[in-house]
Amino acid sequence: MPATSPAPAIPAAALTGLVLAGGRGQRMGGVDKGLQRLHGKPLAAHVLARLAPQVGALAISANRNRDVYAELGAPWQAQVIADTLPDYPGPLAGLLAGLRAARTEWLLSAPCDSPWLPADLGARLAEAARAQDTLIATATTANAAGEVSLHPVFALVHTSLASDLAAFLDAGERKVRAWYARHTAAEVAFADERAFYNVNSLQELADLDRA
Template sequence: MVSALPTADITGLVLAGGRGQRMGGADKGLQLLHGQPLAAHVLARLAPQAGALAISANRHRDVYAALGAPWHAAVLADTLPDFPGPLAGLLAGLQAAKTPWLLTAPCDSPWLPADLAARLAAAVLAQDADIATVVTTNATGNSTGDSAGNSTLHPVFALVRTSLADDLAAFLGAGERKVRAWYARHKTVEVNFADERAFYNINSLQELADFDRA
């Protein structure tokens, strides 16, 4: 049994294709934290964990192309109109990747862990799963994936088989948009991470300013 996935089998995808509504419509991935765009922080953390990199972006694609240039990161636009959500970015990544696995992270998560790929890969291999995603648990709770209890699911941090591209295209073509609903169609494993801060999303300009001063 294979005990680890080679880095070369993984493409890392930064999801930066949203509207940025909670940031007043700003292109979230290009907002600066400690002098660097948020997406650059995510790229730098994904780079050692993946054999190739890509960015899902629907605006300012030339800026993202320059941002990803040091890592030869491709910039991928949604194939569906009107910003239909993270699954559209995931689909673009699955269709473009030349590796058997795609590792995804949102552009507003600058502290994602250095062992994200390794731990998700260990889980999919151990359970022969199609998808691995992240759940964090507080000090007193048990990992259930239920954000209403003591744990929180972070579904856009995921390792996904690229062979699922056609199924996701059909799911989106039927008008479906919910990430968890698509995961439920496949064998999905939730991997517990202790550090919830590593998966924190910066959702507003005020939050960004507060972290920038820290």
Template sequence: MHTTREQITGLVLAGGRGTRMGGVDKGLQPLHGEPLAAHVLRRLAPQTGALLISANRHADIYAALGATYRATVIPDTLPDFAGPLAGLLAGMRAAGTAYLLTAPCDSPWLPADLAARLTQALDANHADIATVTTLDARGNASLYPVFALLRTALADDLAAFLAAGERKVRAWYARHKTVEVVFTDERAFYNANSLQELADLERDRGPG
């Protein structure tokens, strides 16, 4: 059975500390005159039904950013910035759909066919999780685990994993049937981890 857009809730992950950017709220840093998270919301919105924003700071600003897309802001249920899995868990608990599509707030060029390709792979392989890998010109692979389509029914298992003190995304994925979908455009998944990388993005208009 084919998964439809209405069965997918989108989640923008904006709940981190932004340590490598000096502790700033990464999703609110400007790119081409708009916050990074606004670019991600714009690209994610046509691919999903409902939208959520995982944020542990500046909830009012994120709510204003998400208003155009009727996005709901949700905080982590775990304290002390417990990492992306905590954001995934909050999203899975808040979603009223069978699937959650996640993307980080600092990747403004995510593909317009991200949901379609992950959905196709998840359905075809009867998988629980579909995530992204890229191949460069030399055939070297890079995994982007926070770009993922997940079954929200996995929430209890993820909660138990986190309760045991585990935090690694790939380690949790390994507990479930996960399929990696190959994308050839690495630039679509470029993320700004530092102010220098954000400056580099500012000079580049993106992949099209």
């Protein structure tokens, strides 16, 4: 029998980049985390700029200050979308809103507080999803001791999973990893841990801003 042809590559144009900025910002005292400034720009603007060259379209998941986020996304015509579920139920709610709003086959998500995300995040996750024939791909890193960390909200998800995710959330589930466990998810190892650093407090942000 002839060998099976490999699946075609997933182009950047088939990806919508989603900045997850819809949280409560509890560890920052309730401020809108994505709008806190680092080196003169809101954190979400740093993430948008990193995602833009990797995707065909952009969106921002935001539940507060949506007009401000619309201005941030204006250079790229990024749409601003809100959770359809009440009470800030977590990143999966933002992901669901993105999956439903996307006009591409794939959604590439990243949190609003990770200003140094990899420039090849989309390409490497897309290649893993193609090679392993999965509908989800996400990132991992390893520390000096070889301990592996999963970064679940840095993910590539096929938009066909929207209904499954909606059912998962309707059942009261909220954990990202638990939803991934319902599916086969490719994991991609990245060498640079700093690329996945997320700012968790105003003091951390102030320290970074002075650096």
